[in-house]
Each structure stands twice: as structure tokens, then as C-alpha cells.
Amino acid sequence: MSHLLTERRRRERITLHCPVVVFVSAEARACHAVTRDISSTGVYCVSPSAFTPGERLLCDIEITPRSCSLGTEAVYLDCVLQVVRVERTDDAYGLGCRILRYYLRRRAAGPEFALAERVAGTPV
Numbered sequence: 001m002s003h004l005l006t007e008r009r010r011r012e013r014i015t016l017h018c019p020v021v022v023f024v025s026a027e028a029r030a031c032h033a034v035t036r037d038i039s040s041t042g043v044y045c046v047s048p049s050a051f052t053p054g055e056r057l058l059c060d061i062e063i064t065p066r067s068c069s070l071g072t073e074a075v076y077l078d079c080v081l082q083v084v085r086v087e088r089t090d091d092a093y094g095l096g097c098r099i100l101r102y103y104l105r106r107r108a109a110g111p112e113f114a115l116a117e118r119v120a121g122t123p124v
Helices: none
Strands: 019-024 029-038 042-047 056-063 075-088 093-105
Touching (some): 029 056, 042 075
Antiparallel strands (some): 019 029, 042 093, 056 075
């Protein structure tokens, strides 16, 4: 179950460890990451790849039934993110990102899901 963190920001964050697939807009590659916490306006995740503050990313966050009480099936949060900060750790990068747009879906997408079509109008 998720726990509330002591919060200095305007929005409370909850601890939530979920798999994330990050799609780099300028390249045809995907990066796998894991969320550490999430709020209504942002997400912090740990990634093996570095990104640049200001960079916009497409991501697919899988919120599993184990990570919070959602019933028996996962839900997916497709997001357009803007990287706000990058923190280097020993073997990964911490990414603080602002959620610019999101779309909630109940079914898994195919391997080449078209997030950009679902959030049409958002240049990435």
C-alpha cells in the first residue's frame, strides 16, 4: 500500500513503485524506468538513461493491483512529461517530471502504442 510523504510542495505525493516505459520523442527507442512517487501534477522515476531538464517525454505508467487497491487489473497512465530535474545516483538517474497531459486507460497497449494520437495537440 502507498504511504503519504512529508510534502513541501503544493501537491501531496504518494510512494508508488510502478513500471514505466519512456518513449524518447526524437528517437525510436524506449527506456524502462520505475516510479518512486507520484502526485496530481508530477512524477519522480528512476531511469538507467539520463535526460535533460526541459526535455519532453512520452511515458506509459503501469499501475498494478499490487501497487495500490485497484481491483484485479492494472490501469495505465499515458503521459506527456517535461523533465524538471535530473539527479545522478550510483547506477541510475532520478527524474523529477511535470505531468503536462495524461490519458488513463484500462487495457494494455500493443508494443507500438500511439500515445501521441491519444494526446493529440501536444507537441513533443
